[in-house]
Amino acid sequence: MGLAKTEMFTDLQNEIALYAKVFGHPARVAILQKLFAIDACYCGDLVNEIGLAQPTISQHLKELKHLGLIKGNVEGTSVCYCINTEKWTKMKEVMIQFLDQDIPKADCC
Template sequence: MGLAKTEIFTDNQNELALIGKVFAHPARVAILQHLFKVQSCVCGDLVDEIGLAQPTVSQHLKELRNMGLIKGDVEGTSVCYCVNMENWNNMKEKFKTFLDQQVSLDEECC
């Protein structure tokens, strides 16, 4: 398998790609939607809500935590997760800037 050559891209381009990768799985989107709806959640509740096995949900939570979009606090034998609003807002701004780019063409090119 070839190397991604991420070093030839800007930090912003790499970060946008990583965030996009996190959103590339519907389970992670569903987890985020559920966390926004209830504002905090215990992992066991997520298993029931998402309908996937505990190890699968845990792996998706790990991906979201690694990206900094969620954070979790240990409560006994469970971890209570919530959206990391500071990082969420930063990510939203980065994507908003990217998606708000305008193309001005004098004539149709394609």
């Protein structure tokens, strides 16, 4: 298969999984950290910074953009990427609520 049966889960469960999935590759983590560190970044800089080929970086950027977590701004021949702060804040709320559930008292049955 390789295909998650999303219809058997709640919208929230699927939403959490979608966000998590996009963070599930170190290249995308690295891209996001870089965008946070320097506020805005050209695609070419990311290709140099991270050691992956240009089409590979472009593909990872596309996934981040598709979820809305980053924005791309065309400037001449290059594209400037940055964090979509509004969307990031929304995502953060959802994810932190999931991560920050009340820890059970006892460790196991």
